[in-house]
Amino acid sequence: MFTGIIEEVGRVAGIANQNGNRRLTVTASQLNRELKQGDSIAVSGVCLTAVEITPQSFAADLAEETWKRTSFSRIREGALVNLELPMRADGRFGGHIVQGHVDGTGKFLALDKIPGADSYWLRIEIPPELGRYVISKGSLSIEGISLTVAKVEGTQVTVAIIPHTTEATNLKSLKPGDPVNLEVDMIAKYVEKMMRRDSASSSITIERLVQQGF
Numbered sequence: 001m002f003t004g005i006i007e008e009v010g011r012v013a014g015i016a017n018q019n020g021n022r023r024l025t026v027t028a029s030q031l032n033r034e035l036k037q038g039d040s041i042a043v044s045g046v047c048l049t050a051v052e053i054t055p056q057s058f059a060a061d062l063a064e065e066t067w068k069r070t071s072f073s074r075i076r077e078g079a080l081v082n083l084e085l086p087m088r089a090d091g092r093f094g095g096h097i098v099q100g101h102v103d104g105t106g107k108f109l110a111l112d113k114i115p116g117a118d119s120y121w122l123r124i125e126i127p128p129e130l131g132r133y134v135i136s137k138g139s140l141s142i143e144g145i146s147l148t149v150a151k152v153e154g155t156q157v158t159v160a161i162i163p164h165t166t167e168a169t170n171l172k173s174l175k176p177g178d179p180v181n182l183e184v185d186m187i188a189k190y191v192e193k194m195m196r197r198d199s200a201s202s203s204i205t206i207e208r209l210v211q212q213g214f
Contacts, residue, residue: 002042004095004146006082006169007031010043013057014077022062024048024072031083032058040100042084044170045144045181046070047100070102071179080170082144095146096139098183104130105179106142111161111171120161122147122171124180128155132192133184141183145169 010028026043035041035050035058042048048060067073075081087093109123124142126134134140134157138149145165151158166172174180 001087002047002084002095002098002100002144003087003091003093004045004084004098004141004144006084006145008083009168009170010081010083012075012077012079012081015062015072022067022072023051023059024062025052025057025059026081026083027057028083029056031085032056034085040086042082042086042098042100042144044071044081045098045100045141045183046072046102066102069104070181071105074105074179080173082169084144096141097186098141098144098146099186100144101183102181103133103184104182106130106157106182108174108178108180109156109176111166111174114160118163120163120166121150122159122161124157124159125155126157126182130182130184131155133188135188138188139185141181143170143180145171 008028008030010026013025013027016023024043031041032053035053037050037053039050040047041050041058043060046066050058051061052059062072104127106127107125109125112121114121134149134152136149136152140147140149140157142159147159149157150160161171
């Protein structure tokens with residue numbers, strides 16, 4: 001489990017395709033010192049397993065589902081990626097519950113300076129099917145960053161970004177149209193499932209009462 005608090009920004013050194021298998025290599029100067037083979041690490045919000053570690057980099061294999069669902073199939077060598085190690089059992093919960101299971105990719109629209117302030121407005125476009133899970137003041141993981149939604153207008157989401165987040169993540173390197181990994185709040189998905197189950201149960205109960213002549 002992750003919290004969406006980025007610990008380091010790495011750089012994509014390459015994505016190798018060998019016999020249908022893809023391996024992502026990322027250069028990092030800090031977190032790879034803590035990694036051991038088989039450890040999990042979130043790369044721009046995607047939970048991956050480190051399989052090869054050097055003093056300057058780590059590599060992880062990409063399953064076909066990961067390749068199709070995330071931005072990895074679209075980014076190029078040299079791209080900046082956000083890195084986070086799993087939360088320790090005795091660690092502080094600084095963000096929100098992030099599993100590293102990407103729900104889909106959105107589109108980066110802009111990172112505009114807020115007039116008269118040091119902060120920024122981050123604007124992204126999200127897939128329509130994820131819209132029902134995103135609400136104003138709710139949590140949303142964008143590129144692995146735990147963020148709070150400021151405004152939702154159709155499929156466009158706006159988030160306020162403080163200067164520290166801009167400098168400590170890959171947001172400053174994104175260009176309009178770039179894909180961004182999204183993970184919605186999993187609590188919203190559980191609530192939706194329970195409501196559907198309860199709705200189905202109620203419908204069955206009503207149908208049985210009608211059949212019995214009530």
